[in-house]
């Protein structure tokens with residue numbers, strides 16, 4: 001079972017004409033991906049459970065035994081996302097399990113390939129919904145009340161998929177079964193590009209959050225309203241975006257890092273020839289420390305005097321340092337990288353699960369876009385690394401099986 005072949009099996013699901021992917025949670029694309037997950041698991045003799053929040057767990061061994069090792073990621077994407085962000089972690093997990101099975105290994109503790117639903121928050125606006133619900137980091141009530149661009153609530157979307165919204169909620173027993181979680185992920189950045197390593201170990205996820213901002217104006221005709229008579233919310237938005245960018249750029253100086261992005265805007269009425277009545281925009285802000293993120297947000301608010309509504313805020317999530325150091329050494333002293341991107345692994349680490357990430361080299365460094373990429377040789381190096389890590393954690397000797 002080869003990771004490149006596994007990814008090829010799903011490459012047409014949710015694919016857009018420009019090569020990007022739109023694989024939102026609770027849609028047909030996710031249903032097709034879940035069918036692929038289930039059939040791949042079945043071909044490996046793994047028993048699949050869908051948990052109360054829609055996450056999937058493919059078990060090798062009896063989960064009730066506890067102290068499980070889990071490895072996985074997500075299958076959903078942002079709108080026009082890349083092919084690797086998420087699916088690479090799951091395809092690599094299946095390929096690694098296949099190698100262990102082909103080598104006749106029998107783990108002494110349960111092993112799961114995990115698939116967390118709605119990691120990107122692409123449809124309902126809050127990231128890592130599946131893992132946050134399981135970890136009790138967001139209430140079912142708040143999640144079910146989230147609405148997509150068509151005004152459909154998550155509750156309605158869950159019901160439309162034949163599941164019961166009342167089932168969603170914290171799943172502590174399930175997470176307590178997991179002793180260690182490993183997420184392999186395509187690198188979203190260029191930390192590995194100028195090194196001779198195909199794989200790195202992840203150490204932490206930067207604190208990050210999403211804030212909504214609203215600008216109101218006076219709707220009017222684009223051709224008849226004098227320029228001096230206008231109350232144009234788009235101009236306020238333009239100033240806000242410029243201040244956010246400059247505030248982050250001024251703080252984005254090594255060894256610290258700061259990021260501010262406005263990638264999503266809703267304009268009412270969104271007409272070429274009408275001055276908008278209202279503009280909604282979402283700020284994605286991140287920084288290498290909590291204090292720097294607080295400072296960034298304060299600076300933006302002070303300079304623009306806007307009211308930011310916090311939609312989600314994720315603290316710095318630190319992976320298990322001793323596990324990370326052990327794995328880096330096991331893999332030949334590969335680099336240690338922290339992550340400006342959020343991951344389900346961060347939520348599990350926050351929930352007290354011993355967690356580490358493996359990053360696979362991405363020559364473009366680009367993610368959340370069709371240009372996201374990984375060479376086949378590096379994809380297979382990622383499976384080599386994950387197989388070695390699982391062998392080590394499961395207390396079974398390293399396998400030298402070819403890809």
Ligand code: HGY
Pocket residue numbers: 119120121127128340341342343
């Ligand atoms: O937004 C993130 O960092 C992640 O891709 N959900």
Ligand code: MN
Pocket residue numbers: 078085120341368
């Ligand atoms: Mn992502």
Ligand code: MN
Pocket residue numbers: 074085086119185342343
């Ligand atoms: Mn991801």
